[in-house]
Amino acid sequence: MGGRGRSRTQRKHFSQSRENVWKIPKSSEVSANATPDDANNSRTNQHWQPFATQNPAFDEYYKEQEIVSPEEWDTFIECLRKPLPAAFRINSSSQFYVDIRSQLENDFAKSPKAEDSNGCEVEAIKPLPWYPDKLAWQSHFSRMELRKNQTLERFHEFLKLENEIGNITRQEAVSMVPPLFLDVRPDHFVLDMCAAPGSKTFQLLEMIHKLTEPGILPSGMVMANDLDVQRCNLLIHQTKRMCTANLIVTNHEAQHFPSCHLRRNHFSDSHIGNIKEPSISQLQFDRVLCDVPCSGDGTLRKAPDIWRKWIPGSGNGLHGLQIQIAMRGLALLKVGGRMVYSTCSMNPVENEAVVAEVLRRCGGSVELVDVSTELPQLVRRPGLKKWKVQDKGQWLASYKDATKHCSFVATPGMFPSGKSYKETTEHDQETETGQFCNGDGKYENGDSTKVLEAEVSDLPLERCMRIVPHDQNSGAFFIAVFHKLSSLPAPEKKYAGPSKKKDSNSTQPQKMMNGVNAFSIEDDIGLLGEKDSQISEATLDTDILINGMDEVSLNTDQNEIYEENKKEDTEPTPEVKTGAKIVAEKRKLQIQGRWRGVDPVIFYKDDAVVDRIIEFYGIKESFPFKGHLISRNDDTEHVKRIYYISNSVKEVLELNLQGGQQLKIASVGLKMFERQSATEGKSAPCTFRISSEGLPLILPHITKQILYASAVDFKNLLQYKSIKFPNFVDPKFGEDASNLTKGCCVVVLKKGSNDFIISYSKVNYNLHRRTQTR
Numbered sequence: 010m011g012g013r014g015r016s017r018t019q020r021k022h023f024s025q026s027r028e029n030v031w032k033i034p035k036s037s038e039v040s041a042n043a044t045p046d047d048a049n050n051s052r053t054n055q056h057w058q059p060f061a062t063q064n065p066a067f068d069e070y071y072k073e074q075e076i077v078s079p080e081e082w083d084t085f086i087e088c089l090r091k092p093l094p095a096a097f098r099i100n101s102s103s104q105f106y107v108d109i110r111s112q113l114e115n116d117f118a119k120s121p122k123a124e125d126s127n128g129c130e131v132e133a134i135k136p137l138p139w140y141p142d143k144l145a146w147q148s149h150f151s152r153m154e155l156r157k158n159q160t161l162e163r164f165h166e167f168l169k170l171e172n173e174i175g176n177i178t179r180q181e182a183v184s185m186v187p188p189l190f191l192d193v194r195p196d197h198f199v200l201d202m203c204a205a206p207g208s209k210t211f212q213l214l215e216m217i218h219k220l221t222e223p224g225i226l227p228s229g230m231v232m233a234n235d236l237d238v239q240r241c242n243l244l245i246h247q248t249k250r251m252c253t254a255n256l257i258v259t260n261h262e263a264q265h266f267p268s269c270h271l272r273r274n275h276f277s278d279s280h281i282g283n284i285k286e287p288s289i290s291q292l293q294f295d296r297v298l299c300d301v302p303c304s305g306d307g308t309l310r311k312a313p314d315i316w317r318k319w320i321p322g323s324g325n326g327l328h329g330l331q332i333q334i335a336m337r338g339l340a341l342l343k344v345g346g347r348m349v350y351s352t353c354s355m356n357p358v359e360n361e362a363v364v365a366e367v368l369r370r371c372g373g374s375v376e377l378v379d380v381s382t383e384l385p386q387l388v389r390r391p392g393l394k395k396w397k398v399q400d401k402g403q404w405l406a407s408y409k410d411a412t413k414h415c416s417f418v419a420t421p422g423m424f425p426s427g428k429s430y431k432e433t434t435e436h437d438q439e440t441e442t443g444q445f446c447n448g449d450g451k452y453e454n455g456d457s458t459k460v461l462e463a464e465v466s467d468l469p470l471e472r473c474m475r476i477v478p479h480d481q482n483s484g485a486f487f488i489a490v491f492h493k494l495s496s497l498p499a500p501e502k503k504y505a506g507p508s509k510k511k512d513s514n515s516t517q518p519q520k521m522m523n524g525v526n527a528f529s530i531e532d533d534i535g536l537l538g539e540k541d542s543q544i545s546e547a548t549l550d551t552d553i554l555i556n557g558m559d560e561v562s563l564n565t566d567q568n569e570i571y572e573e574n575k576k577e578d579t580e581p582t583p584e585v586k587t588g589a590k591i592v593a594e595k596r597k598l599q600i601q602g603r604w605r606g607v608d609p610v611i612f613y614k615d616d617a618v619v620d621r622i623i624e625f626y627g628i629k630e631s632f633p634f635k636g637h638l639i640s641r642n643d644d645t646e647h648v649k650r651i652y653y654i655s656n657s658v659k660e661v662l663e664l665n666l667q668g669g670q671q672l673k674i675a676s677v678g679l680k681m682f683e684r685q686s687a688t689e690g691k692s693a694p695c696t697f698r699i700s701s702e703g704l705p706l707i708l709p710h711i712t713k714q715i716l717y718a719s720a721v722d723f724k725n726l727l728q729y730k731s732i733k734f735p736n737f738v739d740p741k742f743g744e745d746a747s748n749l750t751k752g753c754c755v756v757v758l759k760k761g762s763n764d765f766i767i768s769y770s771k772v773n774y775n776l777h778r779r780t781q782t783r
């Protein structure tokens with residue numbers, strides 16, 4: 010089958026995307042960068058780490074940027090060389106979250122004391138003090154140490170199981186921070202612009218679903234987007250554990266994320282804003298998470314292979330794209346809404362410089378929020394007000410320094426003042442111009458005594474947050490919170506550069522980007538021209554997408570994911586392709602704006618089938634049902650799966666349909682019904698069975714085909730493939746079961762035991778086990 014073929018390709022892709030950095034290599038495999046000490050250690054010491062955890066260019070760069078004081082440098086760098094402690098979050102919208110938290114507090118946090126590397130007994134886990142309600146925990150040990158430690162085996166098993174069923178999510182502690190500053194409420198429409206592999210999307214969904222009763226959906230929704238199809242699949246796999254009807258996964262370049270426009274002023278809801286003319290409506294978001302692609306050096310402790318890959322230029326190469334994505338996020342944000350910009354990089358060029366340039370382009374329509382009183386226990390440092398740019402080995406203090414060398418990629422926006430060549434030279438008539446620094450902090454124009462002074466920004470960048478590893482034994486992260494005060498200004502003419510000659514000769518896409526001004530809300534597709542799209546394509550070629558893999562296993566079997574996404578009833582193409590070719594082709598299709606290979610989203614309107622489902626399961630009228638069903642197959646006769654969507658998602662899909670289907674939807678809806686494939690099932694009055702994912706939502710709303718079992722009968726059902734009705738321990742249960750209509754039924758464990766539910770297919774005198782949830 011094509012599904013298998015393609016999933017094999019996907020597996021290959023994922024397993025190759027990251028080296029197993031903690032594997033103990035044979036001596037022949039020792040990295041070229043490793044020191045002789047490292048090599049010796051590899052033979053004698055089981056704790057040997059395969060990559061050298063040092064890089065002189067890294068030291069030079071960050072010492073110069075002063076992201077920590079000179080006195081702290083040794084502590085900082087030592088901390089970066091240690092493995093990252095494992096961390097995880099309890100799913101706050103899970104019905105079991107209180108039990109899980111108690112188990113952690115009363116059992117695991119107390120009992121398994123384990124020995125650390127010095128032989129001292131330590132607490133295995135403790136809650137992260139800054140995370141609300143003790144819902145996030147950190148282990149004393151790294152993930153690898155947890156796996157190896159015998160004392161912690163039971164805890165490790167617990168983690169694996171609960172993670173699999175969605176009650177907890179493994180996630181790096183600092184990666185949990187950005188969503189906390191978004192202040193998401195259950196009625197919010199949230200856009201997660203660069204979402205894969207989805208740890209933060211999961212967190213956002215938890216926030217949306219928090220406080221909702223079983224069977225009731227929140228009025229908000231999350232739109233999770235990622236450029237990379239393969240990573241979108243990881244995201245879908247990750248968020249499937251949430252069983253949500255309030256999520257749409259899209260596959261766009263975030264900087265070109267489309268607007269859902271509607272020609273008529275059809276919607277009155279507040280999420281559909283009126284733009285300029287009353288006849289045009291557009292989807293706007295209450296919250297936007299802009300967790301952009303970055304050089305990822307904040308994840309060095311988790312991914313030590315970054316040590317040898319790190320180069321100063323990677324941040325410069327991403328700066329333009331990061332601005333574009335942030336600007337697009339702000340354009341899609343409602344006035345009054347909040348956007349969080351974050352990276353797992355320590356580099357000011359990807360952080361403060363981006364924030365400063367965004368503020369400049371927005372010209373007072375957005376402000377940086379002072380969140381210093383929020384999450385007071387989270388140790389963080391204010392954003393930098395001054396930094397320098399290193400370009401082609403040269404330190405530059407302002408843009409005028411860059412103009413000395415045509416080959417520099419630096420743009421005015423990378424510097425604290427954001428001033429162009431003209432502005433800086435006009436402003437600095439009295440000061441020396443055209444000097445640049447040679448890496449040792451001294452000018453190169455002969456005056457070796459003068460230290461290069463970085464510009465100082467006059468923007469309130471101290472409101473940004475920088476989390477450094479040694480403050481609370483974590484990774485590093487950067488976060489800035491924006492508040493939109495009014496519509497963004499209309500775009501100005503593109504910046505022409507310091508001299509026509511220079512910019513017209515430039516081959517650096519970042520230069521072209523420089524000076525693309527703020528998008529107004531109505532500037533959606535087509536605002537960025539051909540030159541700008543080169544940026545994203547160029548960026549794709551760099552090795553930047555390593556970051557953000559978080560805790561999702563890279564060896565995840567993608568079969569299932571692919572099953573969800575594949576074309577429902579079409580035969581696979583017989584052509585055998587290599588993984589690289591498929592990825593390249595898919596990307597090409599996406600970049601060209603075409604979207605093939607994934608089924609369209611179709612509102613399921615086969616009334617005869619829908620009425621049969623309603624009648625068969627006795628679905629209450631109060632449950633919003635008709636109009637909330639979709640399929641991924643326009644041939645209604647052959648639909649295999651029917652998905653349920655929330656009101657909020659329905660609203661967006663309708664807007665998308667009416668607006669000309671701008672959204673490329675990779676996944677949407679909660680799988681609610683599946684067509685029975687067994688021969689007996691096909692002959693049942695209703696051929697659609699309830700899927701395990703959809704069951705918790707629909708259960709409170711069905712009145713037929715439900716049985717309540719005692720613990721012993723329930724156990725027997727799970728244990729045996731078929732049981733004759735007279736053989737149930739509780740005769741009433743056997744009788745009720747025999748009275749059911751042939752087809753799918755739901756078995757609920759009677760009150761008093763844990764609430765277990767399973768959905769079964771009743772066929773003649775057998776109950777065939779189908780699915781079970783916790």
Ligand SMILES: C[S@@+](CC[C@H](N)C(=O)[O-])C[C@H]1O[C@@H](n2cnc3c(N)ncnc32)[C@H](O)[C@@H]1O
Pocket residue numbers: 184202203204205206207208209210234235236237240261262263264300301302303353545554556557558559
């Ligand atoms: C830092 S990771 C995101 C991590 C994610 N927010 C999480 O918490 O799991 C950055 C993501 O951006 C995606 N990406 C890169 N360029 C992009 C673009 N132009 N538009 C949208 N996504 C992009 C990458 O595929 C990657 O998944």
